[in-house]
Amino acid sequence: MAQLTNMQMMAVALARQIKDGMTCIIGTGLPLLGATIAKYTTAPNAVLIFESGIIDGNPLEIPTSVSDLRLALGASVLWPQYRYLGFQNNAYKKGKIDLGFLGGAQIDIFGNLNSTSIGDYWHPDSRFPGSGGANGIATNVNTVIIMKHERRRFCEKVDYITSPGWIDGPDGRKRLGLPEVGPQALVTDLGVMGFDKETKRMYLAEYFPGVKIEQIAENTGFEMDLSRAVIAEPPSEEMLDILKKLM
Numbered sequence: 001m002a003q004l005t006n007m008q009m010m011a012v013a014l015a016r017q018i019k020d021g022m023t024c025i026i027g028t029g030l031p032l033l034g035a036t037i038a039k040y041t042t043a044p045n046a047v048l049i050f051e052s053g054i055i056d057g058n059p060l061e062i063p064t065s066v067s068d069l070r071l072a073l074g075a076s077v078l079w080p081q082y083r084y085l086g087f088q089n090n091a092y093k094k095g096k097i098d099l100g101f102l103g104g105a106q107i108d109i110f111g112n113l114n115s116t117s118i119g120d121y122w123h124p125d126s127r128f129p130g131s132g133g134a135n136g137i138a139t140n141v142n143t144v145i146i147m148k149h150e151r152r153r154f155c156e157k158v159d160y161i162t163s164p165g166w167i168d169g170p171d172g173r174k175r176l177g178l179p180e181v182g183p184q185a186l187v188t189d190l191g192v193m194g195f196d197k198e199t200k201r202m203y204l205a206e207y208f209p210g211v212k213i214e215q216i217a218e219n220t221g222f223e224m225d226l227s228r229a230v231i232a233e234p235p236s237e238e239m240l241d242i243l244k245k246l247m
């Protein structure tokens with residue numbers, strides 16, 4: 001098997017986060033690719049939800065965005081967005097959504113995400129679009145985060161918490177009255193990070209073929225446990241076949 005690109009390995013890693021029967025909120029980009037791979041291989045009974053109002057679609061090829069009507073093939077529901085948002089809020093309250101996928105400009109060791117601004121909030125060096133629906137997802141469901149692995153993004157302390165992770169440790173969310181869900185994994189272009197069940201701190205779980213652990217350490221702006229890391233397994237032939245058809 002030829003070595004896959006890091007982007008392809010990211011898609012495979014994202015697909016592996018979706019377990020059969022899960023209900024997942026999927027966003028544009030790599031989460032779309034990963035979710036489609038999962039749907040046609042290891043998680044055929046996963047229910048994929050998109051903020052455009054399409055629920056439980058079965059696309060035959062990778063859509064360009066969550067508004068792409070190719071997602072509507074075989075869908076259970078195609079709602080106007082206002083109805084979808086009402087459904088989503090109700091589903092949050094009832095704990096019906098298992099997983100959401102998020103990104104951001106900065107992340108810290110507890111998985112807190114910043115997608116608002118860099119530098120002082122009132123006089124920022126950079127201003128970003130902000131939360132959108134990300135805060136609602138991060139507050140109410142377990143999440144998988146997708147980011148480029150760069151030292152400037154992996155910070156001791158994020159400049160602004162747009163979307164809460166584990167706050168500052170195992171009791172952080174409970175202390176603030178937040179549901180006790182949170183980041184389960186972080187997938188980057190170098191590997192997969194987990195979050196320790198006891199301390200809630202990020203650790204290196206897997207690194208992609210061709211990547212060195214030292215490279216990950218150099219591109220992380222805080223001390224992270226590297227001792228548990230293993231090299232990521234290549235995809236199955238079935239998953240590889242779907243990946244090649246979609247990309």
